[in-house]
Every structure is written in structure tokens, then in C-alpha cells.
Amino acid sequence: MSQASPVSDPAGSTIVLVSNGPGELSTWVRPLAEHLNAMLPLRPRDPRAPCSLQLVVVPCPNATGQEHRVARDWGLFERVLPASRFWWLLLRPRRHGPWPPRGVVVFLGGDQFWTVLLSARLGYRHLTYAEWVARWPRWNDRIALMGSAAADRLAPRWRGRATVVGDLMADLSSLARQDEPLPAGDWVALLPGSKRAKLLVGVPFLFETADRLAGLRPGCRFLLPVAPTTSVRELLAYAGPANPLVRGRGSGEPQLQDGEIVTAAGTRIRLLERHPAHAALSQCALALTTVGANTAELGALGVPMIVLVPTQHLEVMQAWDGWMGLLARLPLLRRLVGVALTAWRMRHRGFLAWPNISAGRAVVPERVGPIEPAQIAAEAADWLDHPERLTAMADDLRSLRGAPGAVAAVAEMVRGLLPPV
Secondary structure, three states, X not given: OOOOOXXXXXXXXXXXXXXXXXHHHHHHHHHHHHHHHHHOOEEOOOOOOOEEEEEEEOOOOOOOOOHHHHHHHOOOOOEEEOHHHHHHXXXXXXXXXXXXXXXXXXXXXXXXXXXXXXXXXXXXXXXXXXXXXXXXXXXXXXXXXXXXHHHHOOOHHHHHHEEEOOOHHHHHHHHOOOOOOOOOOEEEEEEOOXXXXXXXXXHHHHHHHHHHHHHHOXXXXXXXXXXXXXXXXXXXXXXXXXXXXOOXXXXXXXXXXXXXXXXXXXXXXXXXXXXXXXXXXXXXXXXEEXXXXXXXXXXXXXXXXXXXXXXXXXXXXXXXXXXXXXXXXXXXXXXXXXXXXXXXXXHOOOOOOHHHXXXXXXXXXXXXXXXXXXXXXXXXXXXXXXXXXXHHHHHHHHHHHOOOOHHHHHHHHHHHHOOOO
């Protein structure tokens, strides 16, 4: 990590962070935005500062459409533009308010080409954070590389612009404050996902798993971070007879009591509506989670996990990414195409959890197929009965991310691109 340089006067300038989805916002954008605010006087935190911090959300098929609302609630950005306004921003930037004559555009998720277009349109300097490959080095003033894999893919003539900074997610464990410790007990985190297709399956599955695990280990406590793209009311609906996967099973409706969901069997699940929930998650002994960006977050926090993909409801599991997900949601062919694509994906899946994808091996268990809550509860109980195995998995997860410091390094690179006095 580079040494702190003298703070230049970024008068009449702005920093524009560009990102796409909820995972990138919570693990990349927010930590960097917080660090930049600590390093520099920036609006809106400092109303009299000459430099502002802004966020532009770009179109992405994997996004929820609520990212801009989540980011606005953080109070870190003077302006947040949703993905629906991105093309208008490129066509008529002044329509969205004044833009300072100088600035820096920082890529933190999505398609790297969108930031090439935006920086060129605004006439700003450009920095890309590249996990695996920097796709447009010619149009980057600086490139922050996650590691050697991205560095090896960079042509020699562009390497003078690049710096290996490490993994931004490696800072999550050090940034996760534990000033609000959870009560004593073996805490198990339940992460059913944030999209409707995953919640339809994941909520009733995990609630029944919690019921069965509580029967096997009465000392277990359960925590459910509420994704900013859903609500407690919706979670209750997914767990009740309004969900077609629950209707007719006679399991009863869960109730909301004192900030907790109480299942029909009496299991209490503590709700956490603060986002991100890193501090509480980092105190959990184990997490039961669906696939997605949450597996990367849990891995960065060093939280052992079991990754679950129940395939007995393929007709509603159409939450795949990219073109397959778009095709599976076609109105006239949704059911047939969704089932066919999901079944094909299951047969040719490879690893699904981000720690396993990153390592190229099974760091965390993935349970894919017609799995049942009783089976997963028994496996979870076995893991909790052997804390030394959980510790080994946590150490393995932390080793994949490397040492912290990437957030500070990228922030220094941003500051270096701001105009001098």
C-alpha cells in the first residue's frame, strides 16, 4: 500500500463511482466511499467541500432495480443516478444537474465499457478495479488489479498504469465492527437470497431447516439479515400459505414478535434490517445460504457456510444470471424454458459458490439437488458439533482473500487522479 501523499485541492471536481448490483454496492462501493470520506473533504458529508462524491448505477441483468434507493439511504453520495437514467446521462449529462469540469470515474462493477463511455462523455479521468481482467486498458488512466491473475492478462505496454492492490473484500472482516455483540449461543445465519425466485424456495426451506436444527441443537440461535430489496412483510408471505410451495402443507403461518419471526413450530429467528449486516454475520458460527454475491461476502468475513440449491422446484428457480436468466423469464415460455435451462445448468454447473470458484476447489460444501431440510439440519448440526472443522473452514476462507488494505490503496489511486491545485 502506498504512503499517504499530500492532499491536493480538488476544487471544482467530483468522484463518480460506477457499479451495478447489491453485492458490489455493499462489498466494494460502500467501503471505498467510507474511506474516501475519511481521507478527503467531500460533499455531502462536508457541505462546504469543493469536491463531491457521486454514484452512477449502470444497467445489469443481475440487478434488482433497487440499488439506487439502497445507496441513497447511506448518505454517502451527493447524487445517486439509477440504472434507468444511465443512457439519458450519456446523451444529456446536464439534464441531471451540473457536472464539474474535472473529475474521476471509478469502475466498481458491471460492464467495464460503461465507464469508458461515461468518462469520455464527461471528460473525466478513469480508474478501473479489475478482479480478473482489465478489458479496456487503453482508455484507463489507472488500473487497480485484484491479483496476479489480472496482472498476467494485461499486455506489457499497459502495465505501467496498473497496480496490484489486492482484494477489496479482504477489508470486510476488518471493517466489520463488533460493537454490538450478539447474545451467547451458536448463531446460524439464514440467507435465502434477495430475488423473488430464490425467496420463494429459500424462505420456506430455511425456516423448516431452522425448526429441525433447533430440535437437534436447542442452543442454536438464528439470524436473518433482511435484504434491502425485500421486506419483513414479504418474508412472512414467502413463509406462509400465500407461497404456492407452502400452500397445503399445513405448516401454519409464521408470526412477527418483537423484531423476530416465530415459525409455526416456535423457532425464533432474529431479524436484522441494517444493511450491510457484516458485524452481526461475522459473529455467526455457520451460515446456510443460497448462491450469489452473499457467498463472496460470507467468505470475505470468514464465516463458514453450507451453500444450498434445492432443485425440486425448478419451475420457479429462474434466477440465473446473464442471457440464460433473461430467456428463462420470457412470458410465454417461462415455465418450459426455465425448467430446461435450470436442469441443463445443474448438469453442467461446476462450482457455484464464489469461494469455490475463486479457489478452484471445494472450500465450502455445496448441496445441489433434491435436498431436504432434515438432511441439511443434520449436516449443520454435525458441523456445529465439531468447532475445529468450522475454524479450519474459516481460516481457509480468509486465506483466499489475502491481506486487507485494498480499499485504502484504491482510495489513494483515486486521490492521485484528482486535479492538483
